[in-house]
Amino acid sequence: MKYFKRKAESPPVSEQHARRRRKEPRIAALKKRVEGQPKPEYIKVGVPGFDELLEKGIPKGTNILITGGPGTGKTIFCLQALYNAAREGHDCLYATFEEAPWRLRQHMSEFGWDVEKVEEKGTLWKLTIGKAGKHGSLVIRKLDPLQIARSVEGLLEKTAGRLSIELRGIPELVPTALTPHMIVLDSLSALESAFTGKPGGYRIYIEQLFRLFEKIGATTFLITEIEEAPLRYSRTGVEEFLADGVFVLYNIKTRGLRIQAIEILKLRGAKHERKIAPIQITSKGITVFPGETIYEAEELK
Numbered sequence: 688m689k690y691f692k693r694k695a696e697s698p699p700v701s702e703q704h705a706r707r708r709r710k711e712p713r714i715a716a717l718k719k720r721v722e723g724q725p726k727p728e729y730i731k732v733g734v735p736g737f738d739e740l741l742e743k744g745i746p747k748g749t750n751i752l753i754t755g756g757p758g759t760g761k762t763i764f765c766l767q768a769l770y771n772a773a774r775e776g777h778d779c780l781y782a783t784f785e786e787a788p789w790r791l792r793q794h795m796s797e798f799g800w801d802v803e804k805v806e807e808k809g810t811l812w813k814l815t816i817g818k819a820g821k822h823g824s825l826v827i828r829k830l831d832p833l834q835i836a837r838s839v840e841g842l843l844e845k846t847a848g849r850l851s852i853e854l855r856g857i858p859e860l861v862p863t864a865l866t867p868h869m870i871v872l873d874s875l876s877a878l879e880s881a882f883t884g885k886p887g888g889y890r891i892y893i894e895q896l897f898r899l900f901e902k903i904g905a906t907t908f909l910i911t912e913i914e915e916a917p918l919r920y921s922r923t924g925v926e927e928f929l930a931d932g933v934f935v936l937y938n939i940k941t942r943g944l945r946i947q948a949i950e951i952l953k954l955r956g957a958k959h960e961r962k963i964a965p966i967q968i969t970s971k972g973i974t975v976f977p978g979e980t981i982y983e984a985e986e987l988k
């Protein structure tokens with residue numbers, strides 16, 4: 688009986704050389720393919736302290752859920768990220784079902800952020816941001832979730848449950864004249880509540896939405912509001928499955944005090960810290976303290 692496997696005898700040296708020569712063109716072709724591929728690009732969020740939680744940044748083009756309870760800073764975090772990107776010369780889109788454009792503009796004034804020019808066209812506002820020679824824009828678009836839900840449900844009835852991204856209901860979200868570098872959608876929860884008909888409508892719609900974001904190649908922050916200590920980070924769970932990343936904002940109770948915090952729960956294709964870092968919302972916006980730790984938390988809200 689054999690108790691061990693005998694090591695296969697090495698082929699003669701001449702055969703080894705021949706094998707290597709046969710492999711060489713394949714290795715060269717592989718090298719060429721890897722070198723020819725675009726290097727992954729990373730983006731910085733620009734919220735003070737936040738980027739220190741990441742080794743290189745957020746891989747460009749990923750979809751990230753920004754989730755947390757009410758008042759945890761989801762809107763301000765996203766607005767600050769877009770403001771910073773626009774300041775660097777990028778065009779960005781803030782699609783909102785929640786707050787009116789003037790309210791978001793007011794937040795920016797309260798935080799002392801510079802806006803060069805404001806063009807108002809009803810529910811579509813275009814803010815020009817940045818230094819001379821490096822202007823970017825922040826387009827704020829207020830949308831009616833009920834109108835989108837009704838039109839999607841109507842289409843699904845007509846097309847026997849099929850929906851394609853060419854159909855109405857989605858293009859109105861991203862203006863056709865704009866190719867945004869970053870998109871914020873505030874919020875998926877407001878959109879989900881507007882779907883009252885067949886339960887599949889919302890699911891089908893957001894699947895198409897994720898496909899659209901992939902096609903555009905924009906880095907996207909999708910806000911979802913949760914009410915309790917999270918067991919899952921989105922209402923239906925399907926958003927979490929579709930997203931590349933999840934950032935959670937917390938309101939933590941410690942000894943009668945509430946501390947606000949942020950965590951990168953998951954992010955595909957990026958190395959990041961695994962900690963709940965305290966944040967502060969002040970008259971200048973959000974600051975993250977990546978080097979500090981929260982002790983004695985009684986609950987996570």
Ligand SMILES: Nc1ncnc2c1ncn2[C@@H]1O[C@H](COP(=O)(O)OP(=O)(O)O)[C@@H](O)[C@H]1O
Binds near residue numbers: 755758797798969
């Ligand atoms: N100018 C400010 N100074 C300090 N804190 C502020 C300021 N504006 C808003 N906040 C804080 O930010 C929180 C609201 O953040 P927001 O992003 O609107 O929350 P969410 O979108 O998660 O509901 C509030 O809880 C408030 O305490």
Ligand SMILES: [Mg+2]
Binds near residue numbers: 873
């Ligand atoms: Mg909000």
